[in-house]
Amino acid sequence: METFELKLAEQRGNIAVLEVAGYINNEGGEAIAKEAKRLVDDGVRSLLFDLRATRIINSIGISLLLEVLERLLEVRGTLAFCSLTPSIAKTFQIMGLAQYARIFPDRGAAIQGLDPAQ
Amino acid sequence: MSAMSDPMRVRVVLPRTARAELAAVQAVEDLGQRVAFPRDTLAEVKLAVVEACLNALEYGAGDVVVEFAVHLKNGGPWLEVAVVDHGPGFNPSRVPTPALEEKLRAPRKRGWGIELMRHLMDEVEISSRPGYTKVRMIRRWGGK
Numbered sequence: 001m002e003t004f005e006l007k008l009a010e011q012r013g014n015i016a017v018l019e020v021a022g023y024i025n026n027e028g029g030e031a032i033a034k035e036a037k038r039l040v041d042d043g044v045r046s047l048l049f050d051l052r053a054t055r056i057i058n059s060i061g062i063s064l065l066l067e068v069l070e071r072l073l074e075v076r077g078t079l080a081f082c083s084l085t086p087s088i089a090k091t092f093q094i095m096g097l098a099q100y101a102r103i104f105p106d107r108g109a110a111i112q113g114l115d116p117a118q
Numbered sequence: 119m120s121a122m123s124d125p126m127r128v129r130v131v132l133p134r135t136a137r138a139e140l141a142a143v144q145a146v147e148d149l150g151q152r153v154a155f156p157r158d159t160l161a162e163v164k165l166a167v168v169e170a171c172l173n174a175l176e177y178g179a180g181d182v183v184v185e186f187a188v189h190l191k192n193g194g195p196w197l198e199v200a201v202v203d204h205g206p207g208f209n210p211s212r213v214p215t216p217a218l219e220e221k222l223r224a225p226r227k228r229g230w231g232i233e234l235m236r237h238l239m240d241e242v243e244i245s246s247r248p249g250y251t252k253v254r255m256i257r258r259w260g261g262k
Contacts, residue, residue, distance in 0.1 A: 002137075002140060023137065055161065056164060057165070059234060064227075067227060087161035087238075088165075094237045094238075095233075095234075100218065100222070
């Protein structure tokens with residue numbers, strides 16, 4: 001149930017799209033943070049998390065996403081999410097994450113928003 | 119459990135294993151489907167239950183028991199969840215409200231659980247003393 005999977009789906013210039021499936025808990029969050037650090041260290045400045053296949057996230061997983069956000073803010077980068085379920089969108093809104101991260105309805109809108117040249 | 123009984127009750131004892139909280143999530147799903155609770159509402163209840171279970175598993179001791187009741191009368195259906203642990207207890211009034219701006223600067227970015235529960239459920243009541251902590255939460259059909 002809710003098996004976690006993380007996949008680098010696209011990388012265009014300094015934009016990377018990570019598809020996340022399953023439960024984002026401590027283990028999932030750590031995997032995300034590790035991959036995000038690698039990408040940012042490689043020069044990626046816009047990280048888009050496609051959460052279309054994620055139904056459950058917990059506060060430990062979220063705290064690890066905050067580490068990703070902190071790192072991106074340090075390099076003046078952008079954290080973005082797309083395809084959030086209503087409950088995860090509400091969770092992000094409760095935390096105030098929408099003030100620091102960009103949230104898009106779907107991946108197409110996100111790519112367009114992050115890189116208008118596309 | 120009878121679909122006609124009021125309330126319908128389910129009791130789950132969480133194992134002390136990784137992802138144990140998902141057993142409680144499954145119970146929410148099963149109960150919610152029985153009374154056709156709105157899916158988006160159920161999804162919010164699941165997130166709140168996960169947070170309550172995580173706190174109990176992390177800070178509690180002994181068995182963590184999750185009791186669910188779906189009340190069909192008195193304006194129902196409404197869902198009641200109680201998560202009980204036997205840890206050292208804590209004073210809920212001393213748990214700070216997290217602020218994202220501060221968390222981003224702080225080395226420890228956790229501490230969101232109770233805040234999320236309070237926003238995702240209609241009522242959250244925490245009673246705690248050494249050896250017994252109970253988080254009781256309610257979500258109504260048309261709540262939040």
